[in-house]
Amino acid sequence: MIKLLLNKYLFLKGAGRALKISAVITVVGISLSVAALVVSLSIAAGFEDAYKKSILDFNAHIMMTKDDGEISEYNELLNKLSMFDGVVGATPFVYRESMIIKKGVVKGAVIKGVDFDRLLSVSNIKIERFEDGESAFRHADAIFLGKALAERLGVTGPTDVNLLVGNNKFKKIRVTGIFESGLYDYDSQFGLMGLSDVQRLYGMKDQVSGIEVSLSDPDDAEEMTEMMRVEFDYPYQVTNWIELNGPIFEAVKLEKIVFGIIVGMMALVGIFNIIGTLVLRILYKLRDISVLSALGLEGRLIRRLFTCQGVSLGVFASVIGVFLGLTATWIIGRFELIRIEPEIYFLSHLPMKIEWSMVSIVLLTAVFIAWFTSYLASGRIASLNISENLK
């Protein structure tokens, strides 16, 4: 019965212009606000994902250092760390803060001595080699500069630069390529060199600054860190990518909440338009409601009839909104349409990521609110004077 009535009433055949315009405004309002919600949450998810990828590409999942300086016994530690379940690799690294000079341009830089083989096998860092084949990595005293750092130094091809390696002591080294991690913070500060080169240049003995540990699942990092802290007492310090980059992820989390609240409020206002549209429909159909009641249709079923109309409107508009939002998200992400300032956001374009769980929550919440507002609006039917409309 309700289905038959719904079929007749839903599409407002023969209804007044005002009623149709009201329905269109409601659908457009809900669709656009739901689309905006999907897009804004996709941006927040995109930032989170981009930061996570870039951080994990450049850093290890877990990092072990020693509080009182360099680590000499790193081979022993490497063996112990490799024994942990879930650890897929452990490699030593060296950090040195330094300066690079090229044709009078002086820039501060952090030199990281790494195992290039490991870096190339587990990382998605974009590396541009100035020399063909492996020679770029095998070259003695070769350095890969971060893209932004290279730009600041005016490096566009293979060239020599001077690196500060001690008190007023500079050493000429060869730039054999540049890298791009995706995070401006890294790309503007770091230079990557072979581990043994850095040890030699800075006069270190067989010592390293720390050990980087790769896990099969980066999300296990916090749990694994706790296990390693139990195993390795002071002066060893164990930390992970989540702790090291806490402020970034907290900021993104806050961004998600703020987007959710602000754009969610817009969506809420859009969905609440259903009340106006339904009340208009009820007023338009007052006589029909009275006739149906006179013919024996229960008040609760008449209310359900109008609730269903509101829900149908809400579902239709929300689905369109989700579709629009997903399409916009895909287009912006796929074609990198929106450029952003890397010095502020660490990224060169607006990152987008569709999170299906988030899309489902947006859709279900919109439908629930549409039902709730429709139920509220159709409550007006109970207060109608049926008899009066039939005289």
Add this chain to the structure above:
Amino acid sequence: MTFTVKDLHKSYDKGSASISVLKGLSFSCSESEFVGIFGASGTGKSTLLHVIGGLDRPDSGSVLFDNEDIYKKRDKDLAGFRNRTVGFVFQFYHLLPEFSALENVMLPCLISGMGKGEATRLAKESLSIVELDHRISHRPSEMSGGEQQRVAIARAVVMQPKFILADEPTGNLDEATGNKVFAYLERLHKETKTGVIMVTHNPDLLKHIPKKYELKSGALV
């Protein structure tokens, strides 16, 4: 089966004033009767019909059908009473504009929970009684006033109610068409023994109604 109305009171608020239309009205009507109610405009004839039919709750008094107060029923049962026990015919037909004649007549059957096939069969039968077999797929806007009122009569009788409550059924029709509509009601009353309570202004029609009351000062005389 009998309608017994006891000491009925009903008033309306109009602005700050309260207008009393029914003041201790009592009467009874059995299933086999055709009762006419007349009176000046605004005396509460339609209100009385709606109160009897379970559409408008009285301020006090009772409406007994088969000795059971219809306003003591639960909402669901009162809706069932309107669906199965009484059939309404209104002055302005009140057909649903989006529905065809057949669908309008099917509505009470579908509301009662009847299957579509059975509802269609009964609705066609009812439309045949009022000689509208050829108009079943037409919408109200495509029919004349007389035809619309005949569809309304078919809708009122499709559930074979005990009573037809007709509120000035000829009031919006020309004399000839009004007489024809009245003839259908009379025939239904005689052939099916359905009780009819009809409100009318038409003195010519009242002459044909054996039992009639005038609603005056909130009571039937």
